[in-house]
Amino acid sequence: MNSKSLYQEVILDHNKKPRNYGTLDKASHHAVGHNPLCGDHLDIELNLEGERIDNIAFHGESCAICKASASMMTTAVKGKARSDAETLIKEFREMATGTLNLNEDHHLGRLTVFAGVRDLPTRVKCAILPWHTLHAALNSVTTTSTEAEDDPMHAAIGDA
Amino acid sequence: MKLIDSALKPEFTSMFDVEHIRADFPILKLQVEGKPLVYLDNAASSQMPQQVIDRLVRYQTSEHANINRGVHYLSETATAEYEGSRRKLQHFINAREDREVIFTSGTTDSINLVMHGYGRKYIRAGDEIILTTLEHHSNIVPWQMLAEEKGAKIRVVPISDAGELLVDEYKKLFNARTKFVSVMHVSNALGTVNPVKEMIAFAHSRGVPVLVDGAQGAPHMAVDVQDLDCDFYAFSGHKLCGPTGIGVLYGKAELLERMQPFKGGGDMILSVTFEKTTYNSIPHKFEAGTPPIAAAIGLGAAVDYLSAIGLDTISAYELKLLNYATEQISNLPGVRIIGTAARKTAVISFVMEGVHPHDIGTLLNHEGVAVRTGHHCVQPVMLRLKVPATTRASFAFYNTMAEVDTFISGIRTVQKVFT
Numbered sequence: 001m002n003s004k005s006l007y008q009e010v011i012l013d014h015n016k017k018p019r020n021y022g023t024l025d026k027a028s029h030h031a032v033g034h035n036p037l038c039g040d041h042l043d044i045e046l047n048l049e050g051e052r053i054d055n056i057a058f059h060g061e062s063c064a065i066c067k068a069s070a071s072m073m074t075t076a077v078k079g080k081a082r083s084d085a086e087t088l089i090k091e092f093r094e095m096a097t098g099t100l101n102l103n104e105d106h107h108l109g110r111l112t113v114f115a116g117v118r119d120l121p122t123r124v125k126c127a128i129l130p131w132h133t134l135h136a137a138l139n140s141v142t143t144t145s146t147e148a149e150d151d152p153m154h155a156a157i158g159d160a
Numbered sequence: 161m162k163l164i165d166s167a168l169k170p171e172f173t174s175m176f177d178v179e180h181i182r183a184d185f186p187i188l189k190l191q192v193e194g195k196p197l198v199y200l201d202n203a204a205s206s207q208m209p210q211q212v213i214d215r216l217v218r219y220q221t222s223e224h225a226n227i228n229r230g231v232h233y234l235s236e237t238a239t240a241e242y243e244g245s246r247r248k249l250q251h252f253i254n255a256r257e258d259r260e261v262i263f264t265s266g267t268t269d270s271i272n273l274v275m276h277g278y279g280r281k282y283i284r285a286g287d288e289i290i291l292t293t294l295e296h297h298s299n300i301v302p303w304q305m306l307a308e309e310k311g312a313k314i315r316v317v318p319i320s321d322a323g324e325l326l327v328d329e330y331k332k333l334f335n336a337r338t339k340f341v342s343v344m345h346v347s348n349a350l351g352t353v354n355p356v357k358e359m360i361a362f363a364h365s366r367g368v369p370v371l372v373d374g375a376q377g378a379p380h381m382a383v384d385v386q387d388l389d390c391d392f393y394a395f396s397g398h399k400l401c402g403p404t405g406i407g408v409l410y411g412k413a414e415l416l417e418r419m420q421p422f423k424g425g426g427d428m429i430l431s432v433t434f435e436k437t438t439y440n441s442i443p444h445k446f447e448a449g450t451p452p453i454a455a456a457i458g459l460g461a462a463v464d465y466l467s468a469i470g471l472d473t474i475s476a477y478e479l480k481l482l483n484y485a486t487e488q489i490s491n492l493p494g495v496r497i498i499g500t501a502a503r504k505t506a507v508i509s510f511v512m513e514g515v516h517p518h519d520i521g522t523l524l525n526h527e528g529v530a531v532r533t534g535h536h537c538v539q540p541v542m543l544r545l546k547v548p549a550t551t552r553a554s555f556a557f558y559n560t561m562a563e564v565d566t567f568i569s570g571i572r573t574v575q576k577v578f579t
Contacts, residue, residue: 006522007519007522007523007577012577012578015578037534038517038518038533038534038535038549039534039535039539039542039548039549040516040548061548062516063516063517063518063519064515064516064519064578065518065519120522123518123522126518
């Protein structure tokens with residue numbers, strides 16, 4: 001894995017034309033995620049119908065890895081049950097930090113294009129931020145940070 | 161002979177052979193992602209020449225013991241070398257006396273020493289401290305802590321869009337409550353060289369002492385603390401081709417003597433009883449505990465190395481690198497340089513339309529090029545210039561024109577990936 005192969009077609013495409021980018025008219029849950037190390041921030045809004053994510057949107061200021069990760073995340077969780085989204089959050093985090101065995105069963109599908117980030121410890125948080133923020137929104141935490149000590153999503157860099 | 165010399169091209173008269181210099185730096189032979197390393201993150205930390213590495217090895221293999229203690233051979237040797245290094249640093253910045261040179265762990269530690277030693281003793285409620293928009297967080301946060309503790313106020317010198325201090329505005333900030341000025345010599349994020357001599361003279365005309373954060377000044381230009389007439393000058397070893405964990409605080413003896421100690425412990429005392437402790441004289445009053453002896457001696461070797469090349473020669477060569485890189489980067493569409501001061505060191509901060517600095521940094525790394533991306537510990541500068549983050553290339557005297565070309569072609573590659 002080298003740094004360039006992370007910038008694959010699919011990631012560049014989602015960066016250029018992010019899906020579900022913007023805000024929602026009707027949202028039941030909302031969170032803002034910050035990466036204080038680089039100043040990036042991401043707003044995520046979603047609308048839960050019962051236990052199902054009926055709609056989701058994001059916007060913010062971030063690098064290509066973060067924006068593409070957010071874009072692909074929204075397409076992956078839209079219409080899914082909250083519990084399925086939580087499974088994806090857990091698996092994505094494990095993939096990005098290098099603790100997930102991609103040869104075993106998982107639900108990430110095309111999201112595995114981000115697997116290479118595990119070899120770039122300084123970029124792990126860029127990829128994780130949207131998932132981190134989604135987790136916060138689903139749990140009704142309105143602001144979160146990649147550096148929050150008490151956050152269950154806090155990923156120690158270098159454990160890859 | 162002089163006539164003939166002056167007729168020679170500058171390249172010959174400068175007698176600066178960069179390939180010869182590069183041979184002294186083993187790390188520059190490294191390959192990164194299969195490409196030769198192009199190290200352009202010198203403002204964060206510089207690399208170490210073999211001469212300094214050898215000095216550290218020699219100390220550790222044949223001279224090490226604790227200093228100022230034993231009567232045995234090794235302790236005497238280590239003490240002599242440590243104090244010898246202090247004198248080298250004294251001459252490096254042209255301090256009057258060696259006791260005006262205090263070894264610290266780095267610039268941050270030096271600034272904190274002044275905040276605790278001078279600030280906490282002399283700054284009172286309602287007093288004002290002048291800083292500038294350009295300051296590194298390490299020259300903001302200690303003063304904020306002091307201001308909070310004492311009920312003092314921070315005043316901030318604004319900058320122009322080019323990243324230059326507005327000196328007239330600086331002068332207007334002074335009033336009867338102004339008690340201290342702390343200003344950086346050179347901006348780490350933009351490369352701006354501040355008119356510190358003029359600023360110091362003005363502050364002194366109002367009876368206000370000045371600390372100069374020289375972290376980015378000392379490595380790139382000859383520093384003469386007597387000529388500047390600064391009251392304090394702080395800098396780090398690891399940006400000067402020396403080791404990490406060592407730095408210097410220069411202070412005028414008269415001020416250092418009046419200050420209270422920062423850290424308490426061994427070496428900084430003359431006598432201790434539970435009733436009363438008598439502090440040692442300067443510089444020892446500020447060097448509690450066993451100092452980083454090896455690092456201090458290594459820093460002495462580093463300034464020997466730089467002095468042998470000559471800081472004026474280094475400045476002149478780095479200016480050529482800056483001019484060439486500025487010209488090359490200006491030709492790239494969609495790239496904007498942040499920080500265009502008339503007087504700069506070889507630092508280029510830039511933003512690229514539609515591409516986040518982190519992506520630029522990662523892709524340049526793929527070309528073997530090391531740059532810094534982010535806010536560079538100067539969030540107020542980023543806020544003022546309305547950029548969330550920048551990519552920064554910072555050059556040293558061991559960088560080459562060919563490396564500038566590699567850097568530029570790397571930026572072109574990034575642009576291709578994102579179109």
